[in-house]
Amino acid sequence: xxxxxxxxxxxxxxxxxxxxxxxxxxxxxxxxxxxxxxxxxxxxxxxxxxxxxxxxxxxxxxxxxxxxxxxxxxxxxxxxxxxxxxxxxxxxxxxxxxxxxxxxxxxxxxxxxxxxxxxxxxxxxxxxxxxxxxxxxxxxxxxxxxxxxxxxxxxxxxxxxxxxxxxxxxxxxxxxxxxxxxxxxxxxxxxxxxxxxxxxxxxxxxxxxxxxxxxxxxxxxxxxxxxxxxxxxxxxxxxxxxxxxxxxxxxxxxxxxxxxxxxxxxxxxxxxxxxxx
DNA sequence: CGGCATCCCTGGGAGC
DNA sequence: TGCTCCCAGGGATGCC
Numbered sequence: 001x002x003x004x005x006x007x008x009x010x011x012x013x014x015x016x017x018x019x020x021x022x023x024x025x026x027x028x029x030x031x032x033x034x035x036x037x038x039x040x041x042x043x044x045x046x047x048x049x050x051x052x053x054x055x056x057x058x059x060x061x062x063x064x065x066x067x068x069x070x071x072x073x074x075x076x077x078x079x080x081x082x083x084x085x086x087x088x089x090x091x092x093x094x095x096x097x098x099x100x101x102x103x104x105x106x107x108x109x110x111x112x113x114x115x116x117x118x119x120x121x122x123x124x125x126x127x128x129x130x131x132x133x134x135x136x137x138x139x140x141x142x143x144x145x146x147x148x149x150x151x152x153x154x155x156x157x158x159x160x161x162x163x164x165x166x167x168x169x170x171x172x173x174x175x176x177x178x179x180x181x182x183x184x185x186x187x188x189x190x191x192x193x194x195x196x197x198x199x200x201x202x203x204x205x206x207x208x209x210x211x212x213x214x215x216x217x218x219x220x221x222x223x224x225x226x227x228x229x230x231x232x233x234x235x236x237x238x239x240x241x242x243x244x245x246x247x248x249x250x251x252x253x254x255x256x257x258x259x260x261x262x263x264x265x266x267x268x269x270x271x272x273x274x275x276x277x
Numbered sequence: 278c279g280g281c282a283t284c285c286c287t288g289g290g291a292g293c
Numbered sequence: 294t295g296c297t298c299c300c301a302g303g304g305a306t307g308c309c
Contacts, residue, residue, distance in 0.1 A: 003302060034285075034304080058303075076303050077287075092287085115286045117303060133304095160280065169304075176302050223302080245302095265281070268300085 002074035004141070004174030005217035006236065007058050010080050013231040014053045017082055017107055018062065021050050021099040024106070030094040034075060034119045037095070041122040044068055050099070057137045057173030067125040073133070075117030081110040082231045095120055137173040141210050146172065148203050155195040162198065162206065163191035163264050175210070178223060178245045181270045183209045185244045190276045191269045192262070216241065244270040 002010070023045050031037040044066070051063040060080075062070040072080070085098060085106045095111035111120060123131060138154070139146045154171045165171055166180040175183065184191050187209035189202055198206075217223060222236035230236055244252075247259045252272035260273045 006302080073303085075286095076301070113286095114288060115301090115303095117286070158279075164280085167303095178302055266283090267302095 002058060003176035003179050004058060004214055006222035007055050007060060008218050009222040009230055009236060011053045011055045011060055017101055018050045019052050020102040023048050023097055024100055025098040027096040033116045037120050041120060044122055045070060056134060057169055069123055069125055069128060071121040071123060073119040075113060075115060077115040078113035078118035080231045081112060083108050083110060136170050138169060138171040141172050141174055142214055146207060148207060151203055158195050160195060161192050161264060162189060162195055163269055165195055177267050179213055181245045182243060183213045184276060185271060186213055188276055191264060191271050
């Protein structure tokens with residue numbers, strides 16, 4: 001499921017219950033996710049108290065009072081569930097954290113991931129800068145640092161198409177396959193357009209569209225497709241606002257031309273070949 | 278170095 | 294209904 005807006009939605013939902021919650025118990029059902037989960041996740045986290053979660057790219061980071069950080073990546077199929085403590089665990093629940101909130105309520109936080117492309121890690125606050133996954137990440141697209149100067153610098157000497165740039169986590173952190181298509185439709189630029197042929201105006205359109213689409217998606221709880229739900233079980237309504245993603249049997253709402261599907265770097269890419277140039 | 282293919286894993290939907 | 298095939302929102306790795 002999870003691109004930046006979905007991960008942000010998860011962070012917001014976790015913030016509601018996690019801040020100042022005490023970790024009563026950790027249960028690890030499976031360690032072999034994308035990388036093997038370390039034993040210290042359980043050792044260090046139990047009895048610690050959690051602080052406000054935040055997001056970096058598609059990673060969720062949950063700091064603790066003992067200056068550790070719980071790092072969660074949802075991969076392709078990972079979900080966080082906030083549920084009643086008494087509920088039985090389901091298939092593909094790999095990690096469970098029982099917490100007691102500052103109001104003495106008990107919840108289970110579940111990490112469920114059928115494909116196990118996700119990852120859970122625990123690191124000390126000081127290790128954040130050098131973490132092998134986090135240190136590669138590019139700019140936050142919703143931050144002030146995502147500027148035309150930044151983008152120009154990053155695409156200099158590159159010849160690949162703009163869609164690959166939007167999806168490159170080392171350049172912009174958090175955009176995945178759905179939002180790359182939606183952003184480029186909004187910007188009216190073809191996903192196939194080589195970055196060395198983009199005008200100043202094109203780059204500005206891309207930056208504007210990126211911020212617009214991501215903010216809009218966050219405001220409605222992300223996109224629910226393929227069973228992905230928000231942590232409280234609610235749907236994310238951006239699925240109703242998708243203009244091109246998965247719409248090959250439908251027409252462009254601007255020009256009535258059928259939406260085109262093309263595989264770019266192995267990923268399905270949707271666009272209107274009339275409106276997007 | 279850049280760009281692309283391949284691989285990790287399971288489930289759901291399409292098509293027969 | 295049941296089987297097979299293909300596809301899936303991520304990202305590291307290895308090859309050219």
